Each structure stands twice: as structure tokens, then as C-alpha cells.
Amino acid sequence: MDMLHIRPRPGQGVYVFEFPVRIWHWTMALAVFALFITGHFIGKPLHTLSGGADDLFYLGYTIMAHYIAAFILIIGMVCRIIWAFFGNAASRQIFLPRVWDKDWWADLKSDIKWYLFLSKEPRIHMGHNPLAQLGMGVCVLDIVLMCLTGLGIYQSKTGDEFFHLFRFVQDFAYWTGGNVIDLVVWHRIGMVILVAFVILHLYMVIREELMGQTTLISTMVSGFRLVRAAKTAKESAKRQ
Amino acid sequence: MSVHTPETHYEAIRRRGISRRDFLKFCTMTAAFLGLSHSMGAKIAQALETKPRLPVIWINGLSCSCCTESFIRSSHPLAKDIILAMISLDYNDTIMAAAGDQAMAAFEETIKKYRGNYILAVEGNPPFGEEGMFCIDGGRPFLHKLETGAAGAKAVVAWGNCASWGCVQAARPNPTHVRPVHKVIHDKPVIKIPGCPAIPEVMSALVAYIVTFDSLPDVDGEGRFASFYGKHVHDQCVRRAHFDAGEFVESWDDEGARKGYCLYKMGCKGPTTFNACPATRWNNGVSYPIESGHGCLGCAEQGFWDQGSFYSRIMDIPAFGTMATAQTIGKAVGGVVVAGVAVHAALSAVSHLKKTRCEKEAAQLEAEDIATTNADAETSLKTKNAALTENEASTDAGQAASQAHTHSKKEGNES
Ligand code: HEM
Ligand code: HEM
Ligand code: SF4
Ligand code: SF4
Numbered sequence: 321m322d323m324l325h326i327r328p329r330p331g332q333g334v335y336v337f338e339f340p341v342r343i344w345h346w347t348m349a350l351a352v353f354a355l356f357i358t359g360h361f362i363g364k365p366l367h368t369l370s371g372g373a374d375d376l377f378y379l380g381y382t383i384m385a386h387y388i389a390a391f392i393l394i395i396g397m398v399c400r401i402i403w404a405f406f407g408n409a410a411s412r413q414i415f416l417p418r419v420w421d422k423d424w425w426a427d428l429k430s431d432i433k434w435y436l437f438l439s440k441e442p443r444i445h446m447g448h449n450p451l452a453q454l455g456m457g458v459c460v461l462d463i464v465l466m467c468l469t470g471l472g473i474y475q476s477k478t479g480d481e482f483f484h485l486f487r488f489v490q491d492f493a494y495w496t497g498g499n500v501i502d503l504v505v506w507h508r509i510g511m512v513i514l515v516a517f518v519i520l521h522l523y524m525v526i527r528e529e530l531m532g533q534t535t536l537i538s539t540m541v542s543g544f545r546l547v548r549a550a551k552t553a554k555e556s557a558k559r560q
Numbered sequence: 561m562s563v564h565t566p567e568t569h570y571e572a573i574r575r576r577g578i579s580r581r582d583f584l585k586f587c588t589m590t591a592a593f594l595g596l597s598h599s600m601g602a603k604i605a606q607a608l609e610t611k612p613r614l615p616v617i618w619i620n621g622l623s624c625s626c627c628t629e630s631f632i633r634s635s636h637p638l639a640k641d642i643i644l645a646m647i648s649l650d651y652n653d654t655i656m657a658a659a660g661d662q663a664m665a666a667f668e669e670t671i672k673k674y675r676g677n678y679i680l681a682v683e684g685n686p687p688f689g690e691e692g693m694f695c696i697d698g699g700r701p702f703l704h705k706l707e708t709g710a711a712g713a714k715a716v717v718a719w720g721n722c723a724s725w726g727c728v729q730a731a732r733p734n735p736t737h738v739r740p741v742h743k744v745i746h747d748k749p750v751i752k753i754p755g756c757p758a759i760p761e762v763m764s765a766l767v768a769y770i771v772t773f774d775s776l777p778d779v780d781g782e783g784r785f786a787s788f789y790g791k792h793v794h795d796q797c798v799r800r801a802h803f804d805a806g807e808f809v810e811s812w813d814d815e816g817a818r819k820g821y822c823l824y825k826m827g828c829k830g831p832t833t834f835n836a837c838p839a840t841r842w843n844n845g846v847s848y849p850i851e852s853g854h855g856c857l858g859c860a861e862q863g864f865w866d867q868g869s870f871y872s873r874i875m876d877i878p879a880f881g882t883m884a885t886a887q888t889i890g891k892a893v894g895g896v897v898v899a900g901v902a903v904h905a906a907l908s909a910v911s912h913l914k915k916t917r918c919e920k921e922a923a924q925l926e927a928e929d930i931a932t933t934n935a936d937a938e939t940s941l942k943t944k945n946a947a948l949t950e951n952e953a954s955t956d957a958g959q960a961a962s963q964a965h966t967h968s969k970k971e972g973n974e975s
Binding site: 366367435440476497502527 | 781782792794795801802803804805806807808810816824825829831832833834858861862863864867873875886887889890893894897898901904905907908911912915
């Protein structure tokens with residue numbers, strides 16, 4: 321039986337998120353926040369307050385920071401995808417929701433009911449719940465598209481031969497009848513989607529933390545999922 | 561034109577009264593534009609002196625002729641003369657003296673005479689709507705002329721944005737159904753030199769290249785003359801230092817505009833436009849649009865008419881029915897998500913509180929229930945134990961008692 325199906329007794333921990341998944345999650349989250357902020361100011365730069373072009377490099381540094389965070393994100397994403405081949409069952413969930421599995425759909429239905437307040441019983445998942453898998457799958461796909469459009473814009477600016485590997489992104493923009501400016505537009509729309517995900521993600525995580533039956537944030541920190549003391553009437557009564 | 565030995569470019573240039581010194585300057589400059597080493601200027605000069613002139617046939621489809629205008633209106637006599645002499649147009653319906661039947665005859669004659677050797681420069685593009693009737697040339701759709709011209713050409717040059725990408729007449733909804741040259745001519749190499757207008761020096765450099773190296777120059781992934789379209793305007797811009805420093809023109813005629821700050825916030829498309837104008841400049845090197853204080857329109861790019869205002873960085877996205885921008889989409893999505901989360905959070909809080917209260921009450925009730933049943937069980941156990949002590953000989957009953965004991969112990973551990 322894989323770890324996703326273990327049903328531990330309350331208080332017992334299950335090792336769900338291995339070290340590479342955790343370190344990836346937090347570096348990625350930091351990089352993404354940095355990219356939001358620097359990206360926003362690249363799109364709508366502030367006017368410098370004082371000084372001159374001979375000694376100032378404010379937007380230059382902003383772009384540099386964007387690139388540094390971008391390459392951290394890209395390298396992290398590549399490593400994370402490779403890890404999905406070697407990690408435990410939970411490490412594959414965001415890439416491969418088990419849509420061919422009947423149980424998965426039943427689970428998804430119960431998830432939706434839970435979020436629509438139709439069911440009052442919190443469910444227990446060792447990995448991600450199906451709804452979270454879908455959301456995180458979209459998030460990961462969006463990050464990949466951000467990396468691709470970003471690299472497409474980047475290669476159009478650099479003379480470095482290596483990055484001409486990503487010339488195909490630019491060629492694709494021309495194929496659709498546009499030019500590099502479309503890559504910038506797609507890059508911005510991708511950011512909108514990612515911001516929406518992050519808001520939802522933070523809300524869901526905090527909500528589950530408070531209302532659900534398992535640990536979440538500490539799970540992403542330590543890797544161990546704990547089922548909390550059960551809160552249902554029967555169980556809490558039984559233990560009196 | 562000499563009948564026995566074909567004329568060279570050098571002869572054509574000298575015939576126009578241009579000095580050898582100016583000719584050599586031109587060769588060196590062209591070598592620089594092409595990114596060749598300094599000594600290559602001499603090689604170009606030698607080729608232009610000794611090899612036969614490369615004939616150019618120039619035809620106009622649906623276009624505004626701004627490319628021809630930019631060609632013949634270079635203010636400085638040197639540039640105009642050298643470039644015109646270089647191209648030494650054998651046929652150009654806009655600027656040649658012949659007209660009507662005479663012009664048609666000249667066209668037929670030229671393509672016959674130079675078959676397989678000439679360059680066909682196409683300005684404008686053929687419309688396909690109404691069977692091509694939107695552009696009639698010599699009584700027939702322009703498409704016919706384009707196809708006849710291309711059939712005998714060594715290569716086709718898509719000259720300007722119309723021929724390269726479609727330009728304004730291809731802007732949505734493209735009422736005359738124009739197509740750029742590369743979507744019409746498939747059996748000949750097509751070299752794009754986009755721009756609205758295209759830069760004249762690029763054409764003379766192209767001719768010099770072909771004459772010097774007897775081959776066509778490299779083109780990039782989009783079919784453009786690679787030497788001139790490898791860099792964004794932004795990456796060669798004279799105002800770039802102001803961009804990096806964060807110094808912008810915020811509105812026309814403000815302090816920043818007078819100081820020559822970056823035009824990014826005024827909608828400059830330099831960051832996404834491949835062209836060489838900061839290097840070649842216009843009007844024989846006087847300046848180029850950004851240097852003169854106006855943002856780049858992106859005139860060398862595909863679809864630049866359809867990409868929103870020339871004065872805004874935010875591009876329209878027609879896919880969303882009404883003209884939306886990434887910004888409006890962002891605001892809408894952000895608003896919906898935040899509102900959704902707020903409502904859901906409020907409902908969650910209500911349902912959570914309700915549930916915990918119910919649970920507490922239920923738990924209390926059940927706890928009382930269980931307490932009473934436990935009490936019942938205890939009393940029954942006690943009576944049983946009492947009975948057991950009375951009857952010590954019964955081993956069966958003793959086992960039952962110890963079992964009950966361990967069971968209650970386990971439950972105790974758990975809670
Ligand atoms: C830029 C911001 C963020 C992005 C793009 C993001 C994305 C993701 C993704 C893709 C996963 C799935 C991880 C995997 O299975 O490999 C995940 C899981 C998780 N994230 Fe984030 N995250 C972000 C920020 C945060 C923050 C700030 C927190 C903490 C409050 C957080 C808490 C969690 C938790 C607790 C999980 C595990 C959820 C579960 O157990 O089902 N995330 N996140
Ligand atoms: C979460 C991921 C990312 C977000 C939210 C993000 C956001 C943005 C935004 C808002 C802009 C400004 C667009 C504009 O001009 O209006 C931008 C520009 C840019 N981004 Fe990203 N970005 C992300 C990832 C990346 C990645 C992975 C790369 C890869 C190298 C990248 C490369 C670029 C480049 C080259 C530019 C143009 C900079 C310039 O104008 O010089 N971005 N980004
Ligand atoms: S004026 Fe335009 S091309 Fe020049 S640095 Fe500013 S944004 Fe770039
Ligand atoms: S600055 Fe831009 S719009 Fe102006 S000529 Fe150059 S490429 Fe065309």
C-alpha cells in the first residue's frame with residue numbers, strides 16, 4: 321500500500337512531502353513573489369526620483385533581479401519535474417491527477433461538496449485532494465508557460481547562442497500572426513492567472529488548516545502529515 | 561549600357577557623377593552594416609567594380625509607396641545617388657519615365673533579358689478578395705504580375721511591411737484579403753526587409769552582398785535579412801541609458817521629453833521591434849524617430865496595426881470580443897477571485913462555527929449518554945465481580961473479567 325492510502329490514527333505522522341518537494345515549494349514561492357513584484361515594476365516602472373543616467377541603474381537592477389528569480393524558478397521547475405520520476409507517490413500528484421481512476425472522481429465530488437458546504441465532514445487526504453491536484457496542476461502548467469514566454473522574450477534580447485534554443489517560442493508568436501509583443505502580453509496574462517492561483521491557494525490552505533482534519537502548512541515545512549484530534553461528534557465522544 | 565561587356569555597379573555609380581572616394585566610403589559602410597570585418601569593404605569594392613551589375617525589377621502591389629518615397633527622398637545627394645545607382649532599377653513603375661503600354665513592354669522585356677539573374681523587389685502585396693480586383697496592374701490583377709516576375713527571378717525581396725507581413729491593408733478584418741509575399745511565392749527564396757517604410761541602406765547592402773559573395777545572405781527564422789534584424793530597436797537605442805536609470809517621459813512636452821528621456825511609458829514599441837534604424841538612422845544618418853522624440857511604432861513587425869495604441873504599452877486582445885487588455889482582464893479576474901474568496905470565507909466561518917457548536921452540544925449530550933452507560937456497565941461489572949468472588953471456581957468468568965479490564969485500559973490510553 322502506498323503512503324497516499326495510509327490512514328494513520330490521530331497524532332500519528334505520515335511522511336508525505338520529501339525534502340526536494342519542500343525545498344522546491346518554498347524557493348518557488350519566494351521566486352514567484354519576487355517575479356510578481358519585479359515584473360510589475362518592469363511593466364509599469366516608477367520614475368526615478370533623483371540622479372542621472374550616468375549613475376543610476378534602477379530599472380536595470382529590477383530587470384536583473386527578475387532574471388535571477390526567473391532562472392531560480394526555471395532551474396527549480398526542471399529539478400521538480402525530474403524529481404517526480406524518483407519521488408514518492410505524492411510527488412507525482414500535481415503532474416498526473418488520476419483521472420482514469422473512479423475513486424479519484426468520487427473524491428473530487430466529495431471535495432466539491434465540501435467546498436459548497438453540502439457536506440459537513442472534512443475529508444482526510446495524505447497527499448493533495450483532487451481539487452487541489454487540479455488547481456496545482458494548472459498552477460504548474462502556468463509556471464511552465466511563464467518560463468517559456470519569459471525565455472522567448474529573453475532570447476529575443478540576448479546574443480547568447482544557448483538561449484536561441486528558445487527561438488521556437490518567438491517563431492510560434494510569429495506563426496500566430498503577431499510578434500514578440502504578443503509574448504509580453506501572454507506573459508502578463510500568465511501573471512494574472514498565477515496571482516489568482518496564489519490568492520486561492522493561500523485561502524484554501526489557511527481554510528483547510530483551520531477547518532480540516534489534517535496539518536497543512538507544517539506538512540510543507542516538515543514533510544509530515546498529522547491527522548488532528550478528530551472533531552466529529554462520535555469520535556470526540558468516544559474518547560471521553 | 562554597353563552591348564558587349566555588361567555594365568558593373570561601379571560604372572553605373574560613376575556614370576551618375578559620384579566620386580571614387582564616395583564609392584569607397586559606401587563600400588566600407590556597407591561592410592560595417594553587414595557585420596563584416598573592415599577589410600571586407602575592399603572586397604565589396606572590388607566585386608562592384610568587376611562583376612556585372614545585378615538587375616533589380618521593382619514592382620508595386622497594394623501599398624502606399626512610402627518605401628519608394630523613402631528611397632528617392634534621402635535628403636543627402638550621396639545616399640540617394642549611390643543607393644539609386646546600386647539598385648539601378650531596370651524597372652520601377654513609380655519612378656520610371658515610361659507609362660502604359662510602354663511600361664508593360666519594358667517589364668516583359670526586362671524579365672526576358674535577365675531571366676534567372678534579376679532580383680524582384682516587391683513593394684506592397686496582392687489582394688485575393690474579389691479575385692484580385694482590388695489591385696489591377698496593366699488590366700490584370702497584380703497577382704499575375706507578381707507570379708510572372710517571380711518565375712524568372714533569382715530571389716524575391718519582400719520590400720517593406722506590406723510585402724513582408726501585410727501591413728495596414730492586412731489589419732483586421734483585412735477587407736481585401738491581402739497576403740504577404742511569402743504566402744504567395746513558394747518556389748523562390750523570399751528575403752523580407754520589413755519596415756514602414758523599409759530602410760534604403762538595407763537594400764543596397766543586400767545587392768552589394770549578393771554581388772560580392774555570389775550567394776543570398778542569411779535570413780533569420782522569420783525570413784528577414786539577418787544582419788539587419790537581429791536586434792531590437794530598444795537594444796541599440798540612444799535613450800536606453802534613461803530606460804535603465806528609470807527616467808521616463810511621462811507626458812508629451814514635459815521636462816523629461818525636453819531632456820530626451822526614455823519613451824517607454826509613452827508607448828514605445830522599441831523593446832519588441834526588430835529593426836536597424838538606430839544603427840542606420842534615417843535621412844542619411846540625421847536621426848531616427850526615437851532620437852527625434854517619438855516612440856517606436858513597431859513598424860517593422862508583423863501585425864503592428866492591430867496591437868493597440870501607438871501611445872500605450874498595453875496591447876488590445878481582440879480574442880475577448882470587446883477590445884480587452886491584459887490590464888482589464890487582470891482587474892476583472894483579480895476582482896472576481898478576491899470577492900469569491902471573501903464570500904466563501906464568510907460562509908466557511910459561519911458553517912464552521914455552527915458545526916463546532918453543534919459538535920460541542922452533541923458531544924456533551926453523547927458524553928452524558930456514554931457516562932450513564934459506562935456507569936451502568938460499571939455497576940453491572942461490580943455486581944459480576946461480586947458474583948465472581950463468590951464463585952471463584954468458575955475460570956470462564958475470570959477470563960471475561962480480565963478481558964473487560966484490558967479493553968477499558970486501551971480506551972483510556974487513547975484519549
Ligand atoms: C507564490 C506562491 C505559491 C505558489 C505558486 C504555490 C504553489 C504550490 C504548489 C504547486 C503546491 C503543490 C506542491 C507539490 O505537490 O509539489 C503547493 C502546495 C502547498 N503550498 Fe503552496 N504555493 C505558494 C505559496 C504558498 C504559501 C505562502 C504557503 C503558506 C502559507 C503555501 C502553502 C502550501 C501548502 C501547505 C501546500 C501543501 C498543500 C497540501 O498539503 O495539499 N504555499 N503550493
Ligand atoms: C511567475 C513568473 C513570472 C511572472 C509573474 C513574470 C512577470 C513579468 C511581468 C509582469 C513583466 C513585464 C511585462 C511588461 O513589459 O509589461 C515581465 C517581463 C519579463 N519577464 Fe517575466 N515573469 C515571470 C517569469 C519569467 C521567467 C521565468 C522569465 C525567463 C527568463 C521571464 C523573463 C522576462 C523578460 C525577459 C521580461 C521582459 C523584461 C524587459 O522588458 O527587459 N519572466 N515578467
Ligand atoms: S525610447 Fe523606446 S527603444 Fe529607446 S530605450 Fe526607451 S523603450 Fe527602449
Ligand atoms: S523606430 Fe520603430 S516605427 Fe520608427 S522606423 Fe524604426 S522600427 Fe519603424
